[in-house]
Amino acid sequence: MSRFAVRFLGCKVSQADATLIRDALIDAGHVEAPPEHADVHVVNTCALTLEAERKSRQQVNRAARAGRTFVTGCAANLNAAQFAAEGVTVVGRSAERAAADIVALLGRPQPLACQDADRPRGRTRAFVKVQNGCDQRCSFCIIPWTRGAAESRPLAEVLRDCRRRLVEGHPELVLTGINIGGWRDPDAGAELGDLVTAIGRLDGVRRVRISSIEPGDVTPRLVAAMAATPGMGRHMHVPLQSGDPDVLAAMGRSYTVERFRDACRWAREAMPGLNLTTDAIVGFPTEDEAAFRRTLSLVEEIGMAKVHVFPYSPRPGTAAAAMGDRVPPDVKAERSLRLRELSERLGREHRRRRAGQRDEVLVERALDDGTLVGYGSDYTRFALPPGAGEPGDLVAVEVAGAAGDHLAGRPVA
DSSP, X not given: OOEEEEEEOSSHHHHXXXXXXXXXXXXXXXXXXXXXXXXXXXXXXXXXXXXXXHHHHHHHHHHHHHSEEEEEEHHHHHOGGGGOOTTEEEOOSSHHHHHHHHHHHHOOSSTTOOTTTTOOOSOSEEEEEEEEOXXXXXXXXXXXXXXXXXXXXXXXXXXXXXXXXXXXXOOEEEEEESSGGGOBOTTTOOBHHHHHHHHHTSTTOOEEEEXXXXXXXXXHHHHHHHHTSTTBOSEEEOOOBOSOHHHHHHHTOXXXXXXXXXXXXXXXXXXXXOEEEEEEEESOTTOOHHHHXXXXXXXXXXXXXXXXXXXXXXXXXSGGXXXXXXXXXXXXXHHHHHHHHHHHHHHXXXXXXXTTOEXXXXXXXXXXXXXXXXXXXXXXXXXXXXXXXXXXXXXXXXXXXXXXXXXXEEEOO
């Protein structure tokens, strides 16, 4: 029997993969432990940027000094040799394959014992991977080469994972994947809206969310299914990347500005009050000042409550890397600041509009002074007074006001 610790870098899919590996080890009879007390370490790496690869190597080196180490994930898939060291083993291209490899190497001291399987892990939300890989070829992205072709997990397998998370004590399920909108049940051909509906019917689920979805996959059918699902979060993260048609084309994105507008309109018509958030890349090689202004204009037009701003940096191995890094660093920094300032203003406006509204807050944790923090149905952060509930509780509140990046909630009967 081994005492193991699993850590991950990068996105929510990486976190879901780490959970899958953790489950396989527990089911095989191994025991999860804090990193400082573990003799086996698993590191799920990230390759989104060169900095992410550097941090992945640091984590692996740190783990290797503490015990036997297994490495998987995107950076390992891209270049396994960079992790070569004594006591380090690179496993599987997928989390499923990695889990099977690690179990085979460590053995099954108590086959399928499932001890600790129902132990809550200190988080109220659980990320459930429904899909992996990507068939798109965005010019700035390395992920299709690290994750492979798009592949959907069967409906029955996803529902099994969801039930396990609910038993563990997670009242919120967040569906995640590399390109989640392309999910199709391999057997029955069900689509993402059907999956959302099925998960919403599970016993014990209090809230369901979709982590991120491409604009071209937002359809009237999907948003109608979301609107009809009890507990569905009134939040959608729809990546924009750029509001300029020519930049979108150079990025190899699969939608137009008009299709992005349609996606946001359909979503808001189906779910009034929907909180829309997005991603944007600033300083792409073909972006000039006029193109950047079009991004600012579209973000304001749509009323995005949050923009995750990413200054462009060339990723070796991608098509965009051949375009060079044409936008000077100081220009990228200045544009990033302008977009973040717009994002902060739109976020404040969104929170001000919530004044006096009723909501339900899923409590996540208590601060040192007893203040409770959690998230409302539209994924807006809330602060509640001490004693209003416990982590994992869904507390009915009235929005008492906005403070900084969160709302103040007043519990109501």
